[in-house]
Amino acid sequence: MTDMLLYNNLYIYLFVSLFLLCCGIGGLLFRRTLIGMLICLELIMNGAGLNLVAFNRFLAPQAPYGMVFTLFIMGIAAAEVAIALALIIVIFRRFKHIEAEELKELKE
Amino acid sequence: MTLGELIFIFLLFVTFCGALTTVIARSLIYALVGLVATMFGIAGLYIYLNAPFIAMMQILIYVGAVAILIVFAIMLAGPFYKKPTEWSKVTKFLVSLIIALFTYLLFMRIILHSFLGGQDTAFMITTKDIGRSLFDKLTFPFELVSLLIVVSIIGALMLAIFSKDRK
Numbered sequence: 371m372t373d374m375l376l377y378n379n380l381y382i383y384l385f386v387s388l389f390l391l392c393c394g395i396g397g398l399l400f401r402r403t404l405i406g407m408l409i410c411l412e413l414i415m416n417g418a419g420l421n422l423v424a425f426n427r428f429l430a431p432q433a434p435y436g437m438v439f440t441l442f443i444m445g446i447a448a449a450e451v452a453i454a455l456a457l458i459i460v461i462f463r464r465f466k467h468i469e470a471e472e473l474k475e476l477k478e
Numbered sequence: 479m480t481l482g483e484l485i486f487i488f489l490l491f492v493t494f495c496g497a498l499t500t501v502i503a504r505s506l507i508y509a510l511v512g513l514v515a516t517m518f519g520i521a522g523l524y525i526y527l528n529a530p531f532i533a534m535m536q537i538l539i540y541v542g543a544v545a546i547l548i549v550f551a552i553m554l555a556g557p558f559y560k561k562p563t564e565w566s567k568v569t570k571f572l573v574s575l576i577i578a579l580f581t582y583l584l585f586m587r588i589i590l591h592s593f594l595g596g597q598d599t600a601f602m603i604t605t606k607d608i609g610r611s612l613f614d615k616l617t618f619p620f621e622l623v624s625l626l627i628v629v630s631i632i633g634a635l636m637l638a639i640f641s642k643d644r645k
Contacts, residue, residue, distance in 0.1 A: 377486040377526045381589070386490065386523065388585050390497055390516070396578030397501040400571055405506055405551055409513050412544065413500055416520050419536075427527045431601040434608045437532050438616055441608075444539045445623045449630035451544050455551040456634035460641045462555035 383424035390417030404458050404468045408451065415447045486526055493519030506552050514545050531605040 376382060390413050397410030419440040426436025462468050492515055499512025517540045524533035612620055 375480070376483045382490070383523065383527070384589050385586070386493055386520075388582060388589070389494060390520075391585070392578040392582040393497040393501050395581055396574045399574035399577060400501065403506065405548065405555070406509060409500060409506070409509050409548060412513060412540070413497060413516065416516060416540070419532075420520055420523060423524060423527050423529050423532055426603075427529070427601055431603070434603045434611050435616075437529055437603070437608050438612050440532055441535060441612070442619060442623055444535060445627060448539060448543055449627045451547055452634045453630045453637075455547055456637040458551055459554055460637050463641070468555050 380424060380428040383420060387417035387421040387424070390414065390420070402469050402471060404454075404461070404470055407470060408454050408458070412447065412451070415443060419443045482526075485522075489519050489522040489526070492516075493523070507549075510545060510548055510552065513548075514541055517541050517545070528601050528603070531608060 394410045394412075394414035394417065397413065398407050401407045401410060422436040422440045422443070426434065430436065458468055461473065465473065496512045496515030496517075496519060500509050500516060503509040503512055517536060521533040521536040524530070524536060
């Protein structure tokens with residue numbers, strides 16, 4: 371009886387993380403400013419973490435490695451956001467805009 | 479349909495709407511609000527996956543740290559110049575939509591044809607087990623992540639200090 375429940379299904383979680391991945395890819399291509407692209411990148415990382423925890427829950431329930439690597443993903447995402455936002459602020463100071471299409475050169 | 483399933487469907491709705499808002503919102507602040515809604519929805523899904531510690535870490539790290547950092551960046555760089563045009567080209571929107579849908583269909587086909595079974599197994603992993611494996615077996619990656627965070631903090635400080643007045 372319990373496997374009839376909706377939330378005890380692996381595919382639901384896989385579809386959610388897949389939806390997040392595709393939203394992230396579409397946003398990365400669609401957004402024009404660097405901060406918008408960074409926000410969409412966060413969507414992709416959330417989808418990856420959800421995927422790892424779902425696989426750990428349903429396919430390998432003996433050891434908590436999926437959860438541990440989701441924690442690693444969170445730490446790496448925090449570090450990446452810090453570096454990326456520092457770079458975006460530097461780019462804004464120098465070029466006075468943060469639109470990705472206009473950034474054609476590394477140095478003026 | 480039980481109450482748990484209704485709450486689960488509500489969480490799925492919040493996650494989907496947040497992700498769509500993140501992609502197609504015109505303003506960056508609204509996109510960030512959509513991202514925060516997505517993160518809360520995913521934290522609820524983590525609770526349904528029997529991982530409440532990961533859910534709390536999701537809210538603490540993503541909503542508490544990452545979203546606040548992005549808000550600071552938007553306030554420092556965003557609205558002070560001309561309005562950031564996010565919606566300019568229809569062709570670009572169509573191209574990104576087509577690529578995203580193609581990716582979705584491809585991965586959905588792969589997922590539907592590769593995994594079978596693995597439904598509703600017994601799952602009794604607590605936060606204590608996570609801590610055990612984090613400090614017993616995975617000590618080296620843990621230290622590497624801490625080193626990575628320290629390096630990124632120093633790098634962000636260096637970028638902020640040494641590129642101040644180049645003009």
